[in-house]
Structure formats: structure tokens, C-alpha cells
Amino acid sequence: MSxxxxxxxxxxxxxxxxxxxxxxQSLNARMMAFGGWEMPVQYSGIIDEHLAVRKACxxxxxxxxxxxxxxxxxxxxxxxxxxxxxxxxxxxxxxxYSILCNDEGxxxxxxxxxxxxxxxxxxxxxxxxxxxxxxxxxxxxxxSDLMEVEVLDRSAHWSALxxxxxxxxxxxxxxxxxxxxxxxxxxxxxxxxxNQIGLFRFGDEPIWVSRTGYTGEDGFELLIDGxxxxxxxxxxxSQGHVACLQPVGLGARDTLRTEMGYPLYGHELSESISPLxxxxxxxxxxxxxxxxxxxxxxxQQSAGLQRHSIAFRMTGKSPPPRPDYKVWxxxxxxxxxxxxxxxxxxxxxxxxxxxxxxxxxxxxxxEIEIRGRRYGAISVRKPLYKDAAS
Amino acid sequence: xxxxxxxxxxxxKSHEWIRIDESVAxxxxxxxxxxxxxxxxxxxxxxxGREVEQxxxxxxxxxVKTASDIYAPLSGTIVAVNEPVAExxxxxxxxxxxxxxxxxxxxxxxxxxxxxxxxEQYLESISx
Numbered sequence: 268m269s270x271x272x273x274x275x276x277x278x279x280x281x282x283x284x285x286x287x288x289x290x291x292q293s294l295n296a297r298m299m300a301f302g303g304w305e306m307p308v309q310y311s312g313i314i315d316e317h318l319a320v321r322k323a324c325x326x327x328x329x330x331x332x333x334x335x336x337x338x339x340x341x342x343x344x345x346x347x348x349x350x351x352x353x354x355x356x357x358x359x360x361x362x363x364y365s366i367l368c369n370d371e372g373x374x375x376x377x378x379x380x381x382x383x384x385x386x387x388x389x390x391x392x393x394x395x396x397x398x399x400x401x402x403x404x405x406x407x408x409x410x411s412d413l414m415e416v417e418v419l420d421r422s423a424h425w426s427a428l429x430x431x432x433x434x435x436x437x438x439x440x441x442x443x444x445x446x447x448x449x450x451x452x453x454x455x456x457x458x459x460x461x462n463q464i465g466l467f468r469f470g471d472e473p474i475w476v477s478r479t480g481y482t483g484e485d486g487f488e489l490l491i492d493g494x495x496x497x498x499x500x501x502x503x504x505s506q507g508h509v510a511c512l513q514p515v516g517l518g519a520r521d522t523l524r525t526e527m528g529y530p531l532y533g534h535e536l537s538e539s540i541s542p543l544x545x546x547x548x549x550x551x552x553x554x555x556x557x558x559x560x561x562x563x564x565x566x567q568q569s570a571g572l573q574r575h576s577i578a579f580r581m582t583g584k585s586p587p588p589r590p591d592y593k594v595w596x597x598x599x600x601x602x603x604x605x606x607x608x609x610x611x612x613x614x615x616x617x618x619x620x621x622x623x624x625x626x627x628x629x630x631x632x633x634e635i636e637i638r639g640r641r642y643g644a645i646s647v648r649k650p651l652y653k654d655a656a657s
Numbered sequence: 658x659x660x661x662x663x664x665x666x667x668x669x670k671s672h673e674w675i676r677i678d679e680s681v682a683x684x685x686x687x688x689x690x691x692x693x694x695x696x697x698x699x700x701x702x703x704x705x706g707r708e709v710e711q712x713x714x715x716x717x718x719x720x721v722k723t724a725s726d727i728y729a730p731l732s733g734t735i736v737a738v739n740e741p742v743a744e745x746x747x748x749x750x751x752x753x754x755x756x757x758x759x760x761x762x763x764x765x766x767x768x769x770x771x772x773x774x775x776x777e778q779y780l781e782s783i784s785x
Contacts, residue, residue, distance in 0.1 A: 297695070312695060313721040314721060518721060587699055611721070638701070
């Protein structure tokens with residue numbers, strides 16, 4: 268078992284720690300390196316935490332994620348000019364999933380954009396992509412005729428938690444009080460609709476709460492000044508007791524999102540994979556007018572896509588599929604898996620792959636090579652797990 | 658270190674345990690290893706009859722997160738495998754030294770035995 272390494276693998280240099288690091292340790296979390304951060308991969312166990320989120324609820328430290336604020340008179344115009352989704356549809360207090368492309372149509376990052384106020388937007392970006400988003404947006408802003416735009420990387424200021432699962436609505440209002448003071452105007456956190464965001468209070472402290480997540484379940488994501496995140500984490504843990512709240516690590520975060528067929532940057536998306544190839548065409552509004560990467564994406568579309576992201580499940584007993592396994596159709600090498608795992612909900616191997624054949628959305632049979640042997644798989648329409656709330 | 662490391666067994670640095678019964682070695686993974694690997698969801702066993710060299714990868718255990726090779730701690734021929742763990746990988750977590758054994762090797766080179774670790778030496782190797 269030489270590949271087995273107790274403890275943490277340090278990649279290069281020091282890893283960053285979130286403010287909650289010691290809290291995770293006191294919960295006996297197993298830590299892992301992820302995108303330059305030392306993060307909890309699991310507490311009680313990946314399968315247990317996964318099922319807790321599907322059946323009750325879970326609490327995730329996602330403070331490693333990045334936040335950018337874009338403000339100024341031209342903020343709305345700029346945001347819509349650089350992202351693929353139609354940000355002009357956002358009212359104050361609304362958010363949407365979107366993509367930041369490069370000029371070739373490849374993906375700089377996938378992100379959530381929220382309209383916090385008339386001329387103020389928030390992007391929540393992947394931890395691994397903060398620097399790349401920052402430098403690309405600086406270049407786009409420098410080259411833009413939209414002058415009244417300020418872009419601030421607020422990643423060091425904000426800490427973020429995700430509260431996910433059908434039972435979070437039982438106690439979230441007891442921790443974060445309404446009514447909202449900004450963003451969406453609601454009486455209580457649980458009055459937020461899907462993709463809405465509001466500014467509330469945790470004690471005296473401002474806190475942004477959105478009804479979003481990366482699990483497929485109902486839930487919220489909370490942004491608070493890092494100086495108050497430990498108190499928030501503690502309050503959620505104690506109030507969440509009534510709803511069987513459990514801390515959940517990145518391991519279950521990955522299996523939960525894989526069951527939904529949600530992309531993970533570096534797997535389904537990269538600077539050389541376009542959102543169209545990744546199957547995210549519904550978040551690319553080619554008809555909305557000029558935006559970064561549009562010309563390249565239009566060319567891709569008219570020439571026909573060379574690669575397609577598909578979701579699949581294994582059809583028989585097999586080892587768990589994992590990223591970078593070869594995909595075959597007879598003698599033809601079709602591409603590679605991009606994500607893969609055992610689905611704790613479905614108790615079978617599932618994943619996503621980037622392939623050169625336009626398979627039917629469901630029912631297309633192929634094979635995945637695992638350690639020199641081939642195992643049967645079948646394309647499945649996303650989400651792979653169909654009983655989630657959203 | 659709270660891991661259970663039975664005295665009567667021998668160990669490999671790569672975390673396999675070995676129970677010697679005349680010329681046959683039964684092999685599994687240590688309690689420490691199963692705890693570090695976390696909940697196992699899949700075990701791939703070698704074929705009976707396969708000849709293996711010492712330190713050759715010959716089985717795989719997989720958690721939700723990772724796949725890890727298991728190495729033959731001694732050279733020889735695989736003479737038996739524990740089919741129940743292929744059906745229920747959790748046996749390796751629950752009973753690493755009993756129902757969770759992986760395979761048996763008919764030893765071809767008894768000289769290799771002297772290189773295996775005692776329980777005390779293995780404890781030292783994982784305490785560093």
C-alpha cells in the first residue's frame with residue numbers, strides 16, 4: 268500500500284487554513300489539501316455525511332471560496348459583458364449561475380453572481396480560481412470602455428458557510444434574524460426564494476444569506492466577516508441539533524454534487540473546455556449581445572461540438588469510476604471520465620465524462636477502463652440522483 | 658496511537674499484516690491502515706493461482722475518495738482469496754484481522770520472512 272499516506276500530503280509550500288481550522292480539528296475532522304487550502308475532507312465519514320444532507324441537513328465550511336465585489340455605475344453593464352448568462356435579468360436580491368470565459372470560449376471559472384444592490388454585484392468563485400479570475404477581470408476592465416466599475420477581491424474578508432438539506436428550514440431563522448435589510452426584501456431567511464439573496468443580521472453583525480448550494484438539496488449559503496464566523500458556526504451547530512445537523516466535509520460535497528451532475532472546475536471545466544462542451548448551454552445566452560468568449564462559442568456551435576460532457580452510471584458490479592479513466596465504445600477511444608465516485612444514494616458507480624460522441628442523454632451504452640479491464644456504463648440524464656429538492 | 662496491532666502477526670511497512678502457518682501466509686491490512694483509509698466500498702482481489710513477487714501490487718482497496726494498492730508482502734502463489742470481502746468491503750474495516758483478511762500466499766522464498774516487521778517494529782514505523 269505505498270500510495271497510502273497517513274495524514275496530510277503537503278503539495279508545495281504552506282497551505283492556507285480557514286478561521287474554522289481549529290474547530291474542524293476539535294470535531295476530529297480528517298484534513299486534506301484542496302486548491303492550496305487545508306480543508307476537512309470528512310468528520311464522521313463521507314457516506315454518513317452525504318446521507319445526512321439528503322435526509323436531514325449538513326453544515327459546510329466553504330470559506331476557501333473566493334468573493335469579488337463589482338460596483339459602480341457601469342457595474343451591471345460590465346458584469347453582463349464578461350459573463351455568459353444574462354445578468355441583465357437580475358433584480359436586486361437575485362442571483363444566477365454563470366460562466367467567465369476566455370476569448371477562446373474556454374472557462375476561466377464557473378461562479379454565482381448576485382445583484383446585492385442596484386450598482387453592486389457579488390461573485391462567488393472557486394477557491395482554486397481566485398487569482399485567475401482576479402487577473403482576467405483586471406485585464407477585461409482595463410480594456411473596457413465601461414469606466415465606472417470597481418472590482419474588489421474580498422476573499423480575505425468574507426468567510427462562508429453552506430447549510431444544506433431538507434431540515435435546515437427548521438432552525439435557520441433562529442440563528443439569522445429577519446427581516447432583511449438589503450438585497451431581497453423578505454421577512455425571514457426562509458422567505459428567500461431559490462437563488463435570492465438578502466442582507467440580514469447575526470446578532471449585530473451583517474450577514475448575506477442566499478438560497479443556493481452545491482448539493483441539489485434546499486439550503487442556504489451564508490457570508491459573514493471572518494471575525495464572526497466561529498460564533499456563527501457554533502450557533503448553527505447548537506441550534507441545528509434539533510434537525511440532526513452534522514458537519515460535512517469536502518468528500519461528501521463532491522459526492523453530493525456528482526449525484527446532481529454539477530460541474531467541478533478542473534474536472535468538467537477548464538480553460539480549454541467551453542461551457543457548451545460541458546453541457547452548460549442553458550447558462551450561455553448567445554443571443555444577449557456581445558460578451559467575452561461569445562465569438563468563439565458561436566463558432567463552436569455552428570461547427571458542431573467536438574466533445575460532449577455526459578453523466579453516466581455503471582451497469583454492473585465494478586470498481587468505483589474515478590477521474591481520468593479511459594472511455595471506450597468498441598475499439599474506439601472516446602475520451603476520459605472527468606468525475607467519478609460511488610453514489611451513496613444510489614449505491615452504484617456514477618460520474619461524468621468528456622467524450623467525442625454525441626451520446627443519447629440517456630441509455631447510451633459504453634465502457635470504462637479501470638486498471639486494464641473494461642466495465643459497462645450507460646449515459647444518464649442529469650441529475651443522476653433525481654429525488655433532491657431542486 | 659490507539660491502533661490494534663496483534664503481537665502474533667508480522668507486518669510490512671506498506672501496512673499489510675501477515676499470519677504464517679507453515680508455508681502459507683494469510684494477508685490483510687492493519688487496523689491502522691483501515692482507519693486511515695476510511696470506509697471501504699470496494700475490494701479487488703487477485704486471481705487464485707497468480708504468481709506474485711514480494712512488493713508486487715496484487716489487490717486494490719477503495720474508499721469513496723481513493724483507490725489504494727495492496728502489495729504482496731512475500732513472493733509466492735496466491736492459493737486462496739477471501740470472497741466475502743469482495744461482496745462486503747466493510748468487513749476489512751470491521752474485522753481487519755479476522756473476516757477482513759484478503760488472500761493467502763503459498764510462500765516460495767522463506768528467506769523473505771526475516772525481513773518482515775514485528776508488531777513492535779510496525780508500531781514504531783507508524784508512530785514516526
